[in-house]
Amino acid sequence: MKIGILTIGNELMNGRIADANSSFIAREMNAQGWTIEAMMSVGDDEEAIKTRLHYLLAFTDAVICTGGLGPTVDDITTAAVARAFGLPLVMDEDVLAHLREIFIRYNLRWTENNAKQALFPEGAQVIPNPVGTAAGFALPVKDKLVFVIPGVPSETVRMVPGGVIGLLRRYFPQATEYAAKQTVKTFGLSEAAVDERLADFDFSALGVNVGFYPVFPENHVVLIAHAERREEAQKNLQRATDAVISRLGDCIFSQGEESLEEIIAGMLTDRKLTLAVAESCTGGLIASRLTDVPGSSVFFERGVVTYSNKAKIDLLGVPADIIEQHGAVSEQTARAMAEGVRKMAKTDIGISSTGIAGPSGGTKEKPVGTVYIALCDGSLTVCRHYAFRWDRRRNKLISSEAALMMLKNHLEDKK
Amino acid sequence: MKIGILTIGNELMNGRIADANSSFIAREMNAQGWTIEAMMSVGDDEEAIKTRLHYLLAFTDAVICTGGLGPTVDDITTAAVARAFGLPLVMDEDVLAHLREIFIRYNLRWTENNAKQALFPEGAQVIPNPVGTAAGFALPVKDKLVFVIPGVPSETVRMVPGGVIGLLRRYFPQATEYAAKQTVKTFGLSEAAVDERLADFDFSALGVNVGFYPVFPENHVVLIAHAERREEAQKNLQRATDAVISRLGDCIFSQGEESLEEIIAGMLTDRKLTLAVAESCTGGLIASRLTDVPGSSVFFERGVVTYSNKAKIDLLGVPADIIEQHGAVSEQTARAMAEGVRKMAKTDIGISSTGIAGPSGGTKEKPVGTVYIALCDGSLTVCRHYAFRWDRRRNKLISSEAALMMLKNHLEDKK
Numbered sequence: 068m069k070i071g072i073l074t075i076g077n078e079l080m081n082g083r084i085a086d087a088n089s090s091f092i093a094r095e096m097n098a099q100g101w102t103i104e105a106m107m108s109v110g111d112d113e114e115a116i117k118t119r120l121h122y123l124l125a126f127t128d129a130v131i132c133t134g135g136l137g138p139t140v141d142d143i144t145t146a147a148v149a150r151a152f153g154l155p156l157v158m159d160e161d162v163l164a165h166l167r168e169i170f171i172r173y174n175l176r177w178t179e180n181n182a183k184q185a186l187f188p189e190g191a192q193v194i195p196n197p198v199g200t201a202a203g204f205a206l207p208v209k210d211k212l213v214f215v216i217p218g219v220p221s222e223t224v225r226m227v228p229g230g231v232i233g234l235l236r237r238y239f240p241q242a243t244e245y246a247a248k249q250t251v252k253t254f255g256l257s258e259a260a261v262d263e264r265l266a267d268f269d270f271s272a273l274g275v276n277v278g279f280y281p282v283f284p285e286n287h288v289v290l291i292a293h294a295e296r297r298e299e300a301q302k303n304l305q306r307a308t309d310a311v312i313s314r315l316g317d318c319i320f321s322q323g324e325e326s327l328e329e330i331i332a333g334m335l336t337d338r339k340l341t342l343a344v345a346e347s348c349t350g351g352l353i354a355s356r357l358t359d360v361p362g363s364s365v366f367f368e369r370g371v372v373t374y375s376n377k378a379k380i381d382l383l384g385v386p387a388d389i390i391e392q393h394g395a396v397s398e399q400t401a402r403a404m405a406e407g408v409r410k411m412a413k414t415d416i417g418i419s420s421t422g423i424a425g426p427s428g429g430t431k432e433k434p435v436g437t438v439y440i441a442l443c444d445g446s447l448t449v450c451r452h453y454a455f456r457w458d459r460r461r462n463k464l465i466s467s468e469a470a471l472m473m474l475k476n477h478l479e480d481k482k
Numbered sequence: 483m484k485i486g487i488l489t490i491g492n493e494l495m496n497g498r499i500a501d502a503n504s505s506f507i508a509r510e511m512n513a514q515g516w517t518i519e520a521m522m523s524v525g526d527d528e529e530a531i532k533t534r535l536h537y538l539l540a541f542t543d544a545v546i547c548t549g550g551l552g553p554t555v556d557d558i559t560t561a562a563v564a565r566a567f568g569l570p571l572v573m574d575e576d577v578l579a580h581l582r583e584i585f586i587r588y589n590l591r592w593t594e595n596n597a598k599q600a601l602f603p604e605g606a607q608v609i610p611n612p613v614g615t616a617a618g619f620a621l622p623v624k625d626k627l628v629f630v631i632p633g634v635p636s637e638t639v640r641m642v643p644g645g646v647i648g649l650l651r652r653y654f655p656q657a658t659e660y661a662a663k664q665t666v667k668t669f670g671l672s673e674a675a676v677d678e679r680l681a682d683f684d685f686s687a688l689g690v691n692v693g694f695y696p697v698f699p700e701n702h703v704v705l706i707a708h709a710e711r712r713e714e715a716q717k718n719l720q721r722a723t724d725a726v727i728s729r730l731g732d733c734i735f736s737q738g739e740e741s742l743e744e745i746i747a748g749m750l751t752d753r754k755l756t757l758a759v760a761e762s763c764t765g766g767l768i769a770s771r772l773t774d775v776p777g778s779s780v781f782f783e784r785g786v787v788t789y790s791n792k793a794k795i796d797l798l799g800v801p802a803d804i805i806e807q808h809g810a811v812s813e814q815t816a817r818a819m820a821e822g823v824r825k826m827a828k829t830d831i832g833i834s835s836t837g838i839a840g841p842s843g844g845t846k847e848k849p850v851g852t853v854y855i856a857l858c859d860g861s862l863t864v865c866r867h868y869a870f871r872w873d874r875r876r877n878k879l880i881s882s883e884a885a886l887m888m889l890k891n892h893l894e895d896k897k
Contacts, residue, residue, distance in 0.1 A: 079505070079508075079521070080508060080517075080518045080521070081508060081509070081512050081518070081691075081693070082504075082505040082506065082507070082508030082509035082510075082511075082512060082518075082693075083505075083509075083693050083694070083695065084505065085500065085501070085502055085504070085505035086500070086501060086504070086505070086521075087500055089494075089497075089500070089501070089523070090494070090497040090498075090499065090500035090501070091497065092497070093494075093495060093496055093497030094496070094497030094498075095497075096497075097496045097497060102495070103495045103496070103497075103525075104524075104530070105522060105523065105524055105530070105534065106494065106495070106501075106522065106523040107520060107521065107522045107523075108504070108520065108521040108522075109520055115519075115520070119520065122537065257590070258552060258553070258554055259552075259553045259554060259593055259595060259596065260593075262553075262554040262555065262595070263593060263595075266555075276492075277556075278492050278493060278496070278498070278556070279552075279554055279556065280493055280498060280499070281634075289496075289498060291496065344787075346766075349770075350769055350770050350772075350773025350774070350778075350782075350785075351761075351766030351767065351768070351769030351770035351773065351785050351787065352766065352770040353766070354765055354766030354769075354770075354787040355764075355765050355766035355767040355769075355770045355878070357765075358765025358766065358787070358789070358839075358878070359765070359874065359875055359878070361840070361841050361842065361874055362842070363765075363789075364789050364790075364843075367765075367787075367789050368789060368790045368792070368793060369786065369787060369788055369789060369790060369793035369797065370765075370766050370785075370786070370787035370789075371784065371785070371786050371787070371797070372759075372766065372769040372773070372782075372784055372785030372786070372787075373784055374773070374778075374779050374782050374783060374784060374785075375779075375783045375784060377783070378783060378784035378827065381826070382784065382786070382797065411796070412793065424773075425776070426776050427776065427777065428779075454588075456587075456588040458613070459774065459776055460774055463770070463773070463774070
């Protein structure tokens, strides 16, 4: 089934508010196996609403409109939709009674403009609003369906699953297609490289749609399988997922929506392991990402951001001569930082980062983006050199990702 | 001038990503005195792109398209736009050379699909991309203009002011209305409170448009003055800005685009002051925000993330009995942390955070969101208690903001 979305409001057109409803509605429709043909936004302008609505209906089975259902003069969506199809507005007595009830219950003063929210185009089916005063409606137009629901996100999220989807299934019983979805998150491959590695597999033959979503510094692959029957969609999705896993190998860190830090937090907590972090170029970002996870205090003992050499010596016991000989940005210093923070914190694992985030501070031997990440578990210390090429913020972010990835791989090898 | 926006990408149509570019572009166009007639999103589908583009051009002077310029097979925007107007694609040798250069400089492996990013419709003017590999272009179509720029927000925000607006002014010299813009960033007032404080001033009488943009935990006020002549717009903008400043007072931390951490970095650097940070509930976020600023190593000596009591005692010299008597989340501990980190790091200033970020760990006396922020400059120690009411991530963010705000106010008082 083909769906169009029309979000209505001047606040969208002047950019004061970014449209969040469209992506929510799209996810809900996709989960039903239905596709979004177009999303559109217009201001509170009757002519614009009428012409855009007719345009969207021309190539969709249903259009879902949001916004402009308030009691004030600038809310004109219901009237515009009625006129778009030459229908009169009729008062719904039940809705009117319900509105007056609400006003009495919360002793608000009733003003006549509120009655406007009980007017609907002739032939419309009312969709109750469980969390607000503005009811929505579904209007059959020939063999198609026009929905109008409020634009307040907290109301939209209730009325789409609650009212819209059920009515769509009832009006379009033939729309029985199902969709199954799988996300695979990777780090360490460019978008082009991911694309190339998957190029030999024919996903479309399985009715599987492949999407690439770079979320710096990660690349996410999303597989969506469409089929007549749910079992079939799931079977095809599994085969496509296996193909992706076999081709992207250990660049995959998550088969689902979990973040890298959530996965690591789970592994450390399950195994009752503790962690300490010594950061230079990442400036506290590794600690901040790990402590974003609820319950991280169970495994996260401490972090130190040792920007100065003095701090590296005081807090980590890095020998001054190592810094003198090899520099603060060196494999030797990274190793000493990881070993030092682990020893001082008496944790099972210590990880460290040292590097040049930029934009200044680079040299010919050690250009901006030079980063060393080290990990120590008491029995061994590993260190890896990286040459990143981004701006300061992204160098920090990709360095923190590299450190977390090293930690995850270490924990997996230990399994 | 009438503008249309067409955002392109399957990630928009399946709802995986909410369109942020449209609202940004709308604000930029509004700031020029131009209006958005419609915003539309379509998937990576050639037919859809062609028909939607023609539809939007029918009632606008220019259409700005974003997305689908990557090297992968699903990125088809350039080809679709060329075919929409029956134009061949031509290789831009300069862009190609520039692309190869980038690959050599960062020794990436060149794959042929990358050359795709040097193809443009015949007659298009290339718009350079200062932060990525995908260049954009402007294509004159009869008396109208079609723009295509990347969909990556960090690239869009550079290429709209940098490339698109200048070309629009050159192609449409008659669109001479001028607009002057002023951003005022605040922290500590709700959007409703900001709105209320400004309610008594008649901005429209000055031809000034006021926009409120909550950027958690900040509220930004954007003033845009429209006038025939630039001088007039600037004069009116100044009067409106003065009115805002006098009404929002010390909740304002920035009169421009500068971030709170950038402003603090400038103050500390100018005065040759050094800083050390001791974090508990913010988990490294204060350190990470400050070290996002280039050159922060000049003033940032160290940060410690003392999640365990042991770390608070070892690294900060917090007396064990203070923690026992008053708890790790208390004014006494916050003060001892700020004083301790300053003493250990031998810096001019020490700041600290301790609190309960949630979702668990709250008690009746100290519910989730209880936070203490302290600052010590050697002569005095100040501490403030906060009761936040957000989820874990937002409690961390608003706590780091409160700490930075305390630091900024302290530095201003010292002036």
